[in-house]
Amino acid sequence: MVDLPQKARVVIIGGGVVGCSVAYHLTKLGWRDVVLLERKQLTSGTTWHAAGLIAQLRATANMTKLAKYSQELYGNLEEETGVATGFKRVGSITVALTEERREEIYRQAAMARAFGVDVEEISAAEVQAKYPHLNIEGVKGAVYLDKDGQGDPANIALALAKGARQSGAVIKERVKVSGVARSGQRITGVDWQAEDGGAGHIEAEMVVNCAGMWGHEVGRMLGTNVPLQACEHFYIVSEPIEGLSQLPVLRVPDECAYYKEDAGKMMLGAFEPTSKPWGMQGIPEDFEFDQLPEDFDHFEPILEWAVNRMPMLGEAGIHTFFNGPESFTPDDAYHLGRCPEMENVWVAAGFNSVGIQSAGGAGMALAQWMEDGAKPFDLGDVDIARMQPFQGNKRYLVERSTETLGLLYADHYPYRQKATARGVRRSPFHVQLLEQGAVMGEAAGWERANWFAEPGQEREYDYSWGRQNWFDNAAVEHAAIRGGVGMYDMSSFxxxxxxxxxxxxxxxxxxxxxxxxxxxxxxxxxxxxxxxxxxxxxxxxxxxxxxxxxxxxxxxxxxxxxxxxxxxxxxxxxxxxxxxGEGVLAVMGPRAREVMQAVSPDDFSNAGHPFGHARQVEIGMGLARAHRVSYVGELGWEIYVSADMCGHVFETLMEAGAAHDLTLCGMHVMDSCRIEKGFRHFGHDITCEDHVLEAGLGFAVSKTKPDFIGRAAVERKRDEGLRHRMVQFRLSDPEPMLYHNEPILRDGQIVGYLSSGNYGHHLGGAIGLGYVPCEGESAAEVLASSYEIDVAGTRVMAEASLKPMYDPSSERMRG
CATH class of the missing domain: 3.30.70.1400 (Aminomethyltransferase beta-barrel domains)
Incomplete structure (x- = not known):
């Protein structure tokens, strides 16, 4: 019979590589009452059939930090535990078959350098020298990371499990968590049932959902929302190929394929553009080390490309055609952290085919978060709290997951919008905006007007890394806000x-x-x-x-x-x-006051309605609350209207605004205006690890309040001085585009990267914000240096400023 403790500090549900990593890292922090329960056998869900690719570079600095940590951990685990992890630094190559993809991977290479990752841009000939079996026809460029690797996924998990056991963790297989006891917003314990018939209850201070593709179902049992969906994932393994020796991992994203040499055979895996969700009616109770039925028709187009790209595959024959499920989330980022709905339920699940390379770092970060009660650094990309309640809807998850698997290898264009599972959340102005030419994007499920098409113009994005098809539209909208009056919908806030x-x-x-x-x-x-x-x-x-x-x-x-x-x-x-309950329209620009006075008898003068104040006003025949505040740096009001009156207020403003050249504007222009004004964007420019004073926001922190969260840290920083400063940059060349993560060079040396970027139509060039180290330096010394921004490998001179380059004294929005 299974012997389990009656009490635990934490119960971890799920024995894949992620659950084993969480157990390992908690015990490394000194936790002893750690219990991990696995319904079948360790690794038997998706870990056992993972490809085992271990790359360093991710989309942000902290995700890269976690991936690098995973690599270093796996390299040392074998010595610690005696379990062979199969980890080898074989390097990786990513090739581009289009100019757009070349721009993307070269921007990624620049970003890698800013994150401290070794990377090299290489030519097609250099690719062939490293990969002699490859047909380099059409290769426009490539990047090579020499420290990337591969490993044995199951053994990595088993090594982590052994390390956890060595430090006192209890890990039991063939024990399913069958229910929970709950008191208010806390889980007080878990019920368990063993395959041998045993059953019991464990009192628990905390529970961690590491249930992989069962994570959604387990999340609901724990009273939490964990949106993820299993999808079929395909790869083939060739027959042994004579003379095949160790090769770098190869990615050809334009053909949806990756290649890995393993024991003299070649593996080909696919991230096809339209994927196949699986398990919509629930995952079978007896699922263990299972494969899904072959679907050669689905895989065949990618195989045809691969045989052309790697001719030896066409001669070797297929040893294994594998189809196994993996879990995907609505935004292709995994779920980590404390669940918003409960006080003591944590999650690490939904790893979107990057579970092996992510597990070490994710386990470390979650364990530290659980230990301290606070994130060790910014984890906003993966924090489960980013998921909206509706995203747990099963139909939504199935529709979105048909796209998200393929997005891993799709072109990661700036402003790229999800194409599936759209239209769930709509503002009260949605229909009126569409009638006026709105082109919608999505944020947190909200449909938002991102830009407005001219009559006869295609109402869709034409993506690229340069000026996209809406660039001129945005310039018009930008000019309206800066020189006349623009109106945009802020209801989603x-x-x-x-x-x-x-x-x-x-x-x-x-x-x-x-x-x-x-x-x-x-x-x-x-x-x-x-x-x-x-x-x-x-x-x-x-x-x-x-x-x-x-x-x-x-x-x-x-x-x-x-x-x-x-x-x-x-x-x-x-x-x-x-x-x-309320729709919100922002009326912004030098002529905003004229429009407001045309629709309302109320006083919108500086004396009647000063900056930073809100009051109830009449608009047309309705009522609204007008907030005099601005995120674009201009005179203006945000108009809050109860949902029932939104249609009337919109029509009233549009009719009156016609005489004042009122222009409808989108979210893209709100962002380009705010970056000209140097206003910070949460999640990019300011995060939980950015000190409020170094972010240049000391003016928003009280110097007289006796106590508030963070007060001591603010006082310390005021005494010690700043180590970083937020700096605004404008490229001297008006052509290049900035998005974010471009390296900042100070006097020729990389010192940081842009936290956000956009085009400043009024300032006449791309604008970026980013932190620059400044310990012991005055503001004048920071600005005395020469600055450049690395755009896809090309250094571009940049003007630097600590004050907003647009209206530094804020006279316009207070006027």
């Missing part, structure tokens, strides 16, 4: 009503700014952590003596609400998500 007799004291505890303000005052503020890092970037409007409206970015609404709830501490405060 999160709206949290915080009210109760202790609302003021509560927000003074959570926010850096002073919230003891008169009714109607709008406060720009941040939620800080104990390190002075930025957990949220919001405005809070005092609606009454006992109520505030906190406005957050659409993508972080749930995370920000969760942060507030977890810091309530028993105060008499109620937090309500009212996002869907």
């Amino acid at each position: 999160g709206k949290l009503r915080v009210e109760g007799p202790e609302a003021e004291g509560f927000l003074n505890h959570v926010c850096g700014a002073d919230m003891s303000v008169p009714v109607g005052k709008i406060v720009y503020t941040q939620f800080l952590n104990d390190r002075g890092g930025i957990e949220a970037d919001v405005t809070a409007t005092r609606l009454s003596e006992t109520a505030y409206l906190v406005v957050t970015p659409a993508a972080t609404r749930l995370a920000d609400e969760t942060w507030l709830r977890r810091h309530l501490g028993g105060r008499m405060v109620v937090i309500t998500d009212v996002t869907a």
Whole structure:
């Protein structure tokens, strides 16, 4: 019979490589009451059939940090545990067959250097020298990473499990978690059932969902939302090929293929553009080391390309045709962290075919997060709190997953929009905006007007790394906001009503700014952590003596609400998500006042409605709340309208605006205007690991409030001085485009990378923001250097400024 403890500090559900990594890293931190339960056998879900590719470079600096950590860990595990991991640094090559892909991989190479990863751009001839079996026809360029590797997925997991056991973890196979006990927002324990008939209950302080493709189902059992869907994943292994020796891993994303030499055979794997979801009716109870039925017709087009690209495959014969399931998430990023719905439920699941290369770092980061109660660094890319509640919808997951597998090898163009599972969340102005030519994008499920097409223009994106087909449209919209008046829909932004007799004291505890303000005052503020890092970037409007409206970015609404709830501490405060209750139109530009006065009898003068204040106004025959605030750096108002009156208010503004050349604008232009003004973007320019003073936001933090989260860290930084400064850059050449992650060179040396980028139509060039090290330096010394930005391997001179290059004194939006 199975012998299990009756109590544990943590129960980990799932014994794939990720669950084993979490157990390993928790025990390394000294945790002893660690129990891992696996329903069948370790690795028997998806780990056992993974390809075992272990790359260093990911899309962001911290994801790259985690991938590099995984590599180093796997290299040392064998010595520690005696279990052979098969880890070898064989290098990797990614080839481009189009000019657009070449630009992408060269931008990735530049980014790699900024992240401290060794990378080399190589020619087609150099590719063939490293990969003599390859047909290099059509190869436009390639990148080579010499420290990338490959390993044995199952043995990596078993080595992590052995390491965890050596440090005291209890790992039991053939034991299924069959239910949970719950008290409020906490799981108090798990029920288990063993294959041999045994059963029991373990009291648990914490539970971690590492259930892989069962993660969605296990998440629901634990009272949490873990959106993921299993998809079929195909690869073939050739018969032995005489003379085949060790080769780098090869990726040919334009042909949806990767290649790996293994024991004298060649493996070919595929990430086809339209994938096949699996397990929609549930995963069979007896699933263990299982394969799915072959579907040669589905795989055949990729095989045909591969035989042309690697002719020896056509001669060798197929030894194995494998089809096995792997789990994919709605945005191709895995799920990590504490689940918003529960206080003690954590997750590490949904690894989108990069589980082996991610597991070491993900386990380390999650273990540290669990130990400290705070993220060790910015994990916003993968934080489970980014997922919206509706994304757990099964039909949504099936539709989206047909696309996400293929997106791994698709062109990762800037502004690329998901094509599937669209139209779920719509603002009250959705239909009217479409009638006016809106081209929609998606954020957190919201359909948002990103730009407006001219009559007769195709209403769709034509993606590229240069000026896309909407560039001139955006220039027109930008000019309207800067020189006339523009209007855009902000309804998707999160709206949290915080009210109760202790609302003021509560927000003074959570926010850096002073919230003891008169009714109607709008406060720009941040939620800080104990390190002075930025957990949220919001405005809070005092609606009454006992109520505030906190406005957050659409993508972080749930995370920000969760942060507030977890810091309530028993105060008499109620937090309500009212996002869907009001539509919001921003009327911005030098002529905004004229438009507002044309639709309302209220006073919109500086005296009647000063900057930073909100009040109720009449618009047409309806009512609205006008907030005088701006994210684009111009005179303007954000108009909050109850959903029932949105249609009327939109029509009223459009009719009156015609006499003032009112132009409808999209989200792309809001972003290009804000970057000209040097306004920060949460998730890019400011994160939980960026100190509020180094971000240049000290003006938004109270110097007189006696206590708030992060106050001590702010005071320390004020005493010690800054180690980094946020700098704004403008390229001297007006042609290149900036997006983010481009390396910053100071006097010829890489010192950082851009946290965000866009085109400054008014300033006449691409604009970027990024942090520059400055320890012991004055502002003048920082600016005295020469700066360049590396754009796809080409260094471009850049002007640097610590003040906003557009309207540094903010006279325009206060005028």
